[in-house]
Amino acid sequence: MSKLASTLESEDQLSVLMARQPIFSKSQDVVAFELLFRGQADGNLQAIKDDIATFDVVMNTYANIVADEGSKRLPCYLKITDKVLLNDSLPDLPPSLFSLEILGRSDITPEFIAKVKECAQKGYRIVLADYDPQDPKFDLLLNVIHVLKLDIQRLGLSELPNIIHKLRPHQLDLLADKVETKDEFRQCLEMGFSLYQGYFLSHPMPVKGKKISSNKVLLLQLLGELEQDSATGASLEGIAINDPALTYKILKVVNSAAFNVPREINSLSHAITLLGMEQIRRWIMLFLTTAQDGKPNQLTRNMLIRGRMCELLAELMGNANSMNYFIVGLLSQLDALFDIDMKELLNEVPLSHELKDALLHFSGPMGETLKDVENYERGQFEQLSASVDRPLYEVAYRHSLKWSEQVMNALLS
Structure with a gap:
């Protein structure tokens, strides 16, 4: 077992599986997260408050994000059931960091409405899900809640x-x-919605005849060179010299805390000497997936999370070529980033048939791991393949969130 896999297995394993789903503003900035739990059981809410490790993870990992102005903590939406609300079993959580999401299937009695008002008076923002405009039972809640979800x-x-x-x-x-x-x-933007939730960032809007930008083409040329057995530091620098600004940015990020290099790196050939071809390949991949003009940072962030989680799961499964798993996860939303159909896009990316089949068809071990990661991030925990012990999925996801923010901080600095 690798040192990394051993570290992950020794981490605190929580009593619940958690994921987070972003909530966006009109400008596609992330303004909150909905916390997803295995089964959404009532006990999971209590675990947030009573289990110190779980509460710390929520506060320091699941609620944190790196934006252009630096790190910040965002509020989290928590789904609560009638039982939690009416039995006074709601944990005493900070209202500035938690919004309470009540469910449409609730029995909306006068007692229920009184409890919702009580929570609102304590400072909690109240979110109503599953709204049905044909059902008059919701009318009394509309003057109590703050956010209304429309499916x-x-x-x-x-x-x-x-x-x-x-x-x-x-x-x-x-x-x-x-x-x-x-x-x-x-x-929805034209209709005046102020908040958005869903997977619209993951899907491309292909533009006929659209081309990859010039600096991304240079990165593809570098990847192509890295695939050659004859590749050297000098041959890579011969390509990179065509865009000195990009080369400087790559070196700046490699020198950042995101990689913890022992001393400053001042050229690509120097970086290869210290880090090796595989790690340089990783960083070129990272630059390939940084946001295009007009694309939100959350798309890049999610690509980083997917790549790292695929890599960590491969390590936990004892797979020797975990770097390829990283690449599959990282590139799985490249079509959405470039607004180019994935099949067409992969014709321009120098990858093996095995990696391309994993991206296009979820085939082979890498494709199966990518599907696991997609299911996890959507909170579809019952669909996990159980390739590793279930608590380790959350550990890998948590580490991926932290790593992605560290890299985002380097990329945005």
């Missing part, structure tokens, strides 16, 4: 303008939930 897939985009018009007097923050495509995001 755009269930309600239908064509019906939303009328629903929004009727809701306007309540002056709520409307959250468009299950936004799956960029076109749906655009339509």
Whole structure:
């Protein structure tokens, strides 16, 4: 077992599986996270407060994000059931960092409404999910809550303008939930939603004839050279010299705390001497996946999380070529980054057939691991393959979140 795998297995293993799903503003900045738990059981909420390790993880990892202005802590949405609310079993969590999400299937009695008002008076923002405009039981809640989730897939985009018009007097923050495509995001933006949740960032909007930008082409040329047995530091520098600014940026990031190099690196050939071809390949991959103009940082962040988690799971499974798992996870949303169809895009990326099949068809061990990581990040814990012990998925995810923020900090500095 590798040193990294041993470290991961010795980490504190939490009693719950957790993931986080971003909530976006109109400008596609992340403004909050919804916390996803295995089974959403009531006990998971208590674990956040009663289990010091779990509470620390939520505060220091799941709620943290690196943005252009540095690190900051974002509020988390917590789903709560009637039982938690009515039995006074809600943990005493800081209202500035937690919003309470009540569910549409709740039995909305006068007692329930009174408890919701009590939570609002304590400073909690109240979110209502599963809203049905045809069901009058929700009417009494509309003057109590702060954020209203509208499931755009269930309600239908064509019906939303009328629903929004009727809701306007309540002056709520409307959250468009299950936004799956960029076109749906655009339509919801035009309707006036202030918050957005869903996987629209993961899907490309292919533009016919679109080309990869010149500095990304140079990175692909560097990758192509790295695939050659004859590649040397000098041959890589011969390509990189065509874009000195990019070369400087690569060296700046490699010298950052994200890699903990023993001494300053001042050239690509020097970097290769100290780090080796595989690590240089990793960093060129990272630069290939940094955001294009107009693309939100969250897309790059998620690519980093996927890449690192695939790599960590490979290490835990004892796989010798964990770097290839990293590449598969990292590049799995390259089509969304470039708005170019994945099959067309991979024709320009120098990768083995095994890696390309994993990206296109989830085939082979790398493809299966990528599917596991996708299921984890969506909170679909019941669909995990159990390639490793279940608590280790959360450990790998947690480490991936931390690592991604460290790299984002280097990339944005």
